[in-house]
Amino acid sequence: MEIFSNFDLYAYVILPLLIFLARVFDQSLGIMRIILATKGLKLPAFIFGFFESFVWLLAISQIIAKIDNLYYYFVFAAGFASGNVFGIYIEKKLSMGFVVIRVIFQKESEESFGLLKENGFRFTQVDAMGMEQPVKMIFSTIRRNQAKQFIDILKINNPTAFYTIEDVKQVHEEYLIDKKKSTNVYNR
DSSP: OHHHHTOOHIIIIIHHHHHHHHHHHHHHHHHHHHHHHHTTOHHHHHHHHHHHHHHHHHHHHHHHHTTTOHHHHHHHHHHHHHHHHHHHHHHHHHTOSEEEEEEEESSOOHHHHHHHHHTTOOOEEEEEEOSSSEEEEEEEEEEGGGHHHHHHHHHHHOTTOEEEEEEESOOOGGGGSOTTTOOOGGGO
């Protein structure tokens, strides 16, 4: 019992937990700031950057105040590493922005084309030459949160189709709008 009577709860539990959570939070903000900046969203990137650095300063000030405690260094580094993982998780859940999907069909592709069209996906079809034979290729620019649905539809009857998915920085969005469903005054 004597060990617990001398135990400093604040110094060894509460403060390290606060440092850890601050690092997780600020590093997650940093991941989001980078993503927003690469998408050209200046104001949100500025706001995230401001809070990222503010929270970082709060955490590092606690480390500097207790510079002889290596335990805090470990907690600080663990929070940083965890913040990277958590930031990536958040970014995947938000699925911001657009992607371009390129698909190369090794076998009959017409049924896949029909299924994609039925589900509202637009694409450009190209005849191409593969290593051994002619192939069909499509390009589609879609919202990132639709990529899984696109691939699931593709795999229904073409599970071996080769595809790549890449982030897109900017899209002329009129291409993505279904003219029949649009409420734009110019389409009336």
